[in-house]
Amino acid sequence: MEKPDWLKVNINLNEFEKVSNLLKKLNLNVVCYHAACPNIGECFAKHTATFLILGNICTRNCAFCSIKKGDPLPPDPNEPKNVAQAVKELNIRHAVITSVTRDDLPDFGSTQFVKTIQEIRNIQPQTIIEVLIPDFNGSLTALKRIIEEKPEIINHNLETVPRLYSKIRPQANYKTSLGILKQVKRLNSNIFTKSGIMLGLGETEDEIISLMKDLRTVKCDILTIGQYLQPSKEQIEVIEYIKPSTFQKFKSMGESIGFLYVNSGPLVRSSFNAEDFSKKHI
Numbered sequence: 323m324e325k326p327d328w329l330k331v332n333i334n335l336n337e338f339e340k341v342s343n344l345l346k347k348l349n350l351n352v353v354c355y356h357a358a359c360p361n362i363g364e365c366f367a368k369h370t371a372t373f374l375i376l377g378n379i380c381t382r383n384c385a386f387c388s389i390k391k392g393d394p395l396p397p398d399p400n401e402p403k404n405v406a407q408a409v410k411e412l413n414i415r416h417a418v419i420t421s422v423t424r425d426d427l428p429d430f431g432s433t434q435f436v437k438t439i440q441e442i443r444n445i446q447p448q449t450i451i452e453v454l455i456p457d458f459n460g461s462l463t464a465l466k467r468i469i470e471e472k473p474e475i476i477n478h479n480l481e482t483v484p485r486l487y488s489k490i491r492p493q494a495n496y497k498t499s500l501g502i503l504k505q506v507k508r509l510n511s512n513i514f515t516k517s518g519i520m521l522g523l524g525e526t527e528d529e530i531i532s533l534m535k536d537l538r539t540v541k542c543d544i545l546t547i548g549q550y551l552q553p554s555k556e557q558i559e560v561i562e563y564i565k566p567s568t569f570q571k572f573k574s575m576g577e578s579i580g581f582l583y584v585n586s587g588p589l590v591r592s593s594f595n596a597e598d599f600s601k602k603h604i
C-alpha cells in the first residue's frame with residue numbers, strides 16, 4: 323500500500339550525524355534506529371533521542387516490531403554511565419529511556435533501569451526522566467524498583483486493542499499491561515503514567531474508545547496515538563492509513579474523558595515531542 327503524503331518526512335542530515343556519532347562513541351543504542359522511527363531526523367535535530375538499554379536483541383517477537391529477536395547479551399555494566407554522559411553532552415531536558423524485553427534476566431532488566439536513572443540524576447539532576455518500560459513479565463518486585471526511583475513519568479504502551487494481542491503482541495497480556503499502569507498510580511500517585519497505541523492494524527473505533535476508557539479507569543494521565551508503519555517486509559502489513567482528522571477526533575475524545583494530554587497524529591510515536599507535556603506539567 324502506498325504511503326499518503328502526510329507520512330512523508332525530511333531528515334536534517336548534519337544534526338543527525340552529530341548525534342549518531344556521539345551515540346556510536348558511547349556504544350549506545352537508540353530505539354529511533356532499531357524501530358525505524360520516521361521522526362528520527364526531527365528528534366536528532368532537537369537533540370532528543372530515546373535510549374534503548376539492555377542491548378538491541380529482544381526475547382519477544384511482536385509482529386509490528388523491527389528490533390532483532392533472539393538471545394541477548396548480558397547487560398553492559400557501562401551502559402548506565404554512558405547514557406548519562408550522552409544526556410549531559412546533548413543537554414537533554416527530557417530523557418526517555420526504554421529497553422528491549424529481557425525475559426531471560428531474573429530481574430527482567432529492572433536493575434539496569436534503576437542504575438540508568440541514578441546515573442542521570444548524578445550527572446544532570448535537572449533532566450526530567452521518562453522510562454518506557456516493558457511489562458517485566460508482570461513482576462511487581464521489578465516494577466517497584468523503578469517506582470522507588472521516582473522517575474517523573476512511567477510509560478508502558480498497550481500498543482493495540484485487546485482483540486489483536488494474539489496477532490500483534492503474542493507474548494504480552496492486555497490485563498497485565500493495564501495492571502502495570504494501575505500499580506504505579508497505587509504506589510506513587512505523583513508519578514505521571516503514560517501509554518501509547520498504534521492505529522491501522524485493523525482495530526475498530528469502538529475498540530479504541532473502550533481502550534481509552536480502560537486507561538482512564540487505571541488513572542493513566544497521558545496517551546499517544548500514532549499510525550503503524552511497516553518497518554520492513556518482515557513485519558505485519560498496514561491494514562489502513564488513518565486520516566489526520568480521525569487522529570484529531572481521538573485527541574478530543576481522549577481529552578474529554580480526562581487524559582491530561584493526548585498526542586495523536588499519523589507521525590506520533592510514544593516519545594515523540596515528549597517534552598511538550600513536561601514543559602506544561604512538570
Ligand code: SF4
Nearest residue numbers: 380382384387422423
Ligand atoms: S517487546 Fe518491545 S522490543 Fe521486543 S519485540 Fe515487542 S515491541 Fe519490540
